[in-house]
Amino acid sequence: MDAAQALADLTEISSQIEGAALFGDDGEVAASTFAGEGRARAFAAAARELLDAAGGLRSSAAPNQIEVATAEGSVFVVRDDGRLIAATTTPEPTVGLVFYDLKSCLRAVADDEASKPKPKRRTRKKTEDADDA
């Protein structure tokens, strides 16, 4: 399942999730449910900043899950194996369920990438000139 399909499944399964974006550690957005690319990038950057700020609170361990709950809604960020997913929800969501759905989405994308055949390495044939040399 590719990233876009995994996100489509996520928003279909979880009625509490309003929007979500899948992105890499470098901030590059792989897929999102947002209408515009700029909006997806801005959201991913904000989520990334949130993760960095949380990482600064402890030096011995890195955060891999965050929930920021406000009266207007919650923001969730989950990191696994260099991939990140961030989502917004309605106020007072079922926290455990949202984390579970986000982690399942990340796992589906990781499984898809793992199942894709890796491009074969091309071996260059020795040219006659090289053989002669």
Add this chain to the structure above:
Amino acid sequence: MTRRLLALGGLVGFVLALASFVRRGSARRRERVDLYYDDGSMISLPDGSPESERLLALGRDALRAARA
């Protein structure tokens, strides 16, 4: 009659003020930051702490970016 109206007005005012206080308090309680680390530990930042205020502000930024 006037005294009764005044008492009634005072009671209504008190009830409205109490409802507003309770609503504000419950909205405040809903605001929190929970952090889960890769070593299995979890921190729930106390309400009103500088760290939680900073992360709440970043969370609001993310919500705004998503809903813009």
